[in-house]
Amino acid sequence: MTNREIHITYEEYASIEELNAEDRELAVEAIKAMQGVYAPYSNFHVGAAVRMSDGSIVHGANQENAAFPSGLCAERTAMFAAGALYPDKDMVSIALAGGAFGRLGKEPATPCGACRQVMAQYQAKSGKPMSVIMISADKIWKFEKVDDILPLIFNSI
Numbered sequence: 001m002t003n004r005e006i007h008i009t010y011e012e013y014a015s016i017e018e019l020n021a022e023d024r025e026l027a028v029e030a031i032k033a034m035q036g037v038y039a040p041y042s043n044f045h046v047g048a049a050v051r052m053s054d055g056s057i058v059h060g061a062n063q064e065n066a067a068f069p070s071g072l073c074a075e076r077t078a079m080f081a082a083g084a085l086y087p088d089k090d091m092v093s094i095a096l097a098g099g100a101f102g103r104l105g106k107e108p109a110t111p112c113g114a115c116r117q118v119m120a121q122y123q124a125k126s127g128k129p130m131s132v133i134m135i136s137a138d139k140i141w142k143f144e145k146v147d148d149i150l151p152l153i154f155n156s157i
């Protein structure tokens with residue numbers, strides 16, 4: 001038996017102002033995207049913004065439904081819209097911001113497993129790293145690639 005380890009590194013920023021210009025713009029767009037939330041059941045608001053390889057930015061926000069599984073997270077709303085609008089472009093980065101009743105929390109909102117898997121798919125489609133930026137009121141986390149938040153990604157078919 002061999003013990004093996006997986007190391008993950010990521011960047012933490014004290015505020016949006018500390019990010020580079022592109023990431024700052026995407027973070028601001030993710031916060032703006034929270035305006036599109038429809039979350040009458042959880043009241044948990046999440047906005048997401050995807051940057052495409054041509055610089056376009058696509059917004060998403062969580063959409064809930066009385067038949068709970070029919071709703072969709074902000075990140076997948078954004079990525080599926082981006083995939084449909086720009087089928088020939090790559091997704092280079094995604095930012096998300098969220099919190100109860102639309103107020104950003106102390107800790108960054110982190111994507112659910114299903115959204116991570118969808119990020120992994122679009123990253124694989126592009127063949128290049130897709131960075132993931134998670135935003136809160138007090139700190140920002142940046143992961144350089146989806147592998148960092150979904151080690152041992154399933155992509156075998």
Ligand code: THU
Nearest residue numbers: 042044046062073074110111112
């Ligand atoms: N949600 C997102 O939109 N993104 C996440 O990363 C986690 C959760 C949504 C789904 C649901 O509408 C609400 O937040 C509560 O789970």
